[in-house]
Amino acid sequence: MADSGGLHRWDLSPSEAIALQKELAGRVVIRPLKRLPAMAAGCDAAFDTLKKRAFAAATVYRAKGLELVDRAAAAAELTFPYVPGLLSFREAPALIEAIGRLAVRPRCLIVDGHGLAHPRRFGIACHLGLLLNLPTVGLAKSVLVGKYEQPAEERGAWTPLVDRGEIVGAALRVRSGVKPVFVSVGHLVDLESAIAIVLRFSSGRYRLPEPVRAADQLSRQLARSGDVNATTQVTTVVRTRGRAVKPPSHRRPPVVRGETADRSRANDR
DNA sequence: GCGACAG
DNA sequence: ATCTTGTCGC
Numbered sequence: 262m263a264d265s266g267g268l269h270r271w272d273l274s275p276s277e278a279i280a281l282q283k284e285l286a287g288r289v290v291i292r293p294l295k296r297l298p299a300m301a302a303g304c305d306a307a308f309d310t311l312k313k314r315a316f317a318a319a320t321v322y323r324a325k326g327l328e329l330v331d332r333a334a335a336a337a338e339l340t341f342p343y344v345p346g347l348l349s350f351r352e353a354p355a356l357i358e359a360i361g362r363l364a365v366r367p368r369c370l371i372v373d374g375h376g377l378a379h380p381r382r383f384g385i386a387c388h389l390g391l392l393l394n395l396p397t398v399g400l401a402k403s404v405l406v407g408k409y410e411q412p413a414e415e416r417g418a419w420t421p422l423v424d425r426g427e428i429v430g431a432a433l434r435v436r437s438g439v440k441p442v443f444v445s446v447g448h449l450v451d452l453e454s455a456i457a458i459v460l461r462f463s464s465g466r467y468r469l470p471e472p473v474r475a476a477d478q479l480s481r482q483l484a485r486s487g488d489v490n491a492t493t494q495v496t497t498v499v500r501t502r503g504r505a506v507k508p509p510s511h512r513r514p515p516v517v518r519g520e521t522a523d524r525s526r527a528n529d530r
Numbered sequence: 531g532c533g534a535c536a537g
Numbered sequence: 538a539t540c541t542t543g544t545c546g547c
Binding site: 305306307311344345346348351352373374375378379380383384399401402403404405442443453 | 534535536537
């Protein structure tokens with residue numbers, strides 16, 4: 262139905278959630294990725310003005326050509342408050358639902374939020390990666406824990422994000438001359454692989470990698486239009502699919518149902 | 531006790 | 538995260 266693994270419940274109190282994180286943190290696997298994934302899914306969530314409902318989106322991109330391959334979304338009632346360090350207990354259920362609705366099973370996730378760069382080394386990227394058993398990268402726009410030196414201005418430059426004597430992530434310049442983003446290990450990757458993945462799925466035209474940028478836009482769009490299908494608890498909102506694996510001789514750009522996919526330009530942030 | 535604090 | 542248009546600069 263919703264959970265992918267049923268590893269634990271979600272209706273926990275903040276203190277119980279913290280205890281669970283300490284327990285699950287030991288299961289995170291850090292290792293280099295043998296080969297960069299051909300496709301990766303960006304994951305992000307937005308909220309309605311009443312902040313009573315979350316809209317999660319998952320967008321799959323192909324590394325080659327940075328083309329959108331598939332995307333899905335889900336809406337859910339918010340049951341957990343926003344508490345720094347406990348983000349996954351607020352957003353993960355909806356994100357898991359959205360990811361589960363993808364027609365194309367992603368082999369890698371880039372999650373909006375931190376991974377190991379977390380007080381208990383178990384940010385939302387670690388949580389999702391562990392539950393879905395997928396290589397996962399954490400990508401945040403600001404720091405939760407740790408300090409860092411400003412990296413060089415060129416795309417690809419990075420400096421370590423250090424917390425309590427440990428390198429928990431990196432301040433990575435995805436676009437030259439633009440504020441860096443913070444990359445950290447989620448699960449089944451190491452920091453170098455995580456950085457390589459973020460650079461591979463970004464063109465350098467925007468601060469965020471394409472998958473996350475698209476998921477951010479989709480979730481935000483759905484939150485504003487307070488989309489229909491969002492009536493009950495974990496409910497479907499939209500679903501759009503494109504080409505799956507091994508596309509025919511004639512490539513066809515993904516078609517978005519109900520709305521035209523503007524791929525021209527935009528202003529991030 | 532005083533700040534810091536993903537989204 | 539969210540309330541929100543134009544504007545300055547590469």
